[in-house]
Amino acid sequence: GAVVSQHPSRVICKSGTSVKIECRSLDFQATTMFWYRQFPKQSLMLMATSNEGSKATYEQGVEKDKFLINHASLTLSTLTVTSAHPEDSSFYICSARPRKLQLAGGVGEQYFGPGTRLTVT
Amino acid sequence: DQQVKQNSPSLSVQEGRISILNCDYTNSMFDYFLWYKKYPAEGPTFLISISSIKDKNEDGRFTVFLNKSAKHLSLHIVPSQPGDSAVYFCAARVYSSASKIIFGSGTRLSIRP
Numbered sequence: 743g744a745v746v747s748q749h750p751s752r753v754i755c756k757s758g759t760s761v762k763i764e765c766r767s768l769d770f771q772a773t774t775m776f777w778y779r780q781f782p783k784q785s786l787m788l789m790a791t792s793n794e795g796s797k798a799t800y801e802q803g804v805e806k807d808k809f810l811i812n813h814a815s816l817t818l819s820t821l822t823v824t825s826a827h828p829e830d831s832s833f834y835i836c837s838a839r840p841r842k843l844q845l846a847g848g849v850g851e852q853y854f855g856p857g858t859r860l861t862v863t
Numbered sequence: 864d865q866q867v868k869q870n871s872p873s874l875s876v877q878e879g880r881i882s883i884l885n886c887d888y889t890n891s892m893f894d895y896f897l898w899y900k901k902y903p904a905e906g907p908t909f910l911i912s913i914s915s916i917k918d919k920n921e922d923g924r925f926t927v928f929l930n931k932s933a934k935h936l937s938l939h940i941v942p943s944q945p946g947d948s949a950v951y952f953c954a955a956r957v958y959s960s961a962s963k964i965i966f967g968s969g970t971r972l973s974i975r976p
Binding site for chain 2: 746748776778783784785786787788791835837851852853854855856857
C-alpha cells in the first residue's frame with residue numbers, strides 16, 4: 743500500500759523559533775499534498791492544499807505567513823511553523839493524493855502520514 | 864461551524880455484534896462521503912466511500928448508508944472484530960473541489976471480547 747512518512751514525529755521548540763515538518767510519499771508520486779491540524783478530541787482541520795510546483799492554497803483563517811508550505815517535488819512537502827507560540831502546539835498531519843488516482847478522477851482517497859506532535863514551550 | 868459531525872465520541876460493542884457509527888452533515892455541496900480508520904500513532908486510512916447519488920455501498924464487512932433527506936450517514940461493521948478497535952472518522956468531499964475533504968471529530972470504537 744501507499745506509504746506517507748512524516749518527520750519528525752515529535753518536536754519541542756521554544757516560543758519564537760521556527761520548526762519544519764517534512765511529509766514524504768515513499769512509493770508514489772503525489773501532485774497534491776494536504777496539511778491538517780488536529781486539536782484534542784476534535785476533527786482534522788484542513789490548513790492548506792499544496793500542489794507540486796505552485797503556491798499552496800490556504801483555508802480561511804490560516805495565516806500563510808506563519809505556516810509556510812513548500813511542495814518542491816512530487817514526493818516531498820514541508821510545513822514550517824514560523825515564530826511559534828504555545829497556541830501553535832498541536833498535532834499536524836499531512837496527506838498525499840497519488841498522481842495516478844488524481845488523473846483517473848478518483849474519489850479523493852488520500853494517504854495520511856502518522857502525524858507530528860508539536861509542543862511550543 | 865462544523866459541517867461534518869460525529870456526536871458520539873466513543874462506542875463499545877461486543878465482538879461478533881454489529882457496530883454502527885453515525886455521522887451528520889450540514890452542507891449539501893458534498894459529492895462523496897468517506898470513512899477513515901485510525902490506529903494510535905498512525906495516520907488515518909481510507910475505509911469506504913459512498914457517492915451522494917447512492918444510498919448504500921457495501922465492501923465486505925463494511926456497509927455505509929446515506930440518508931440525504933436527513934443528511935445522515937452511518938457505517939455498519941458486521942461482525943465486529945477485535946482489530947476493528949480504532950478511531951473512525953467520517954468525512955465529506957466538497958463538490959467544487961476534487962480533493963478538499965472535511966472531517967468529523969471521530970468516534971472511538973472499542974470491541975470487547
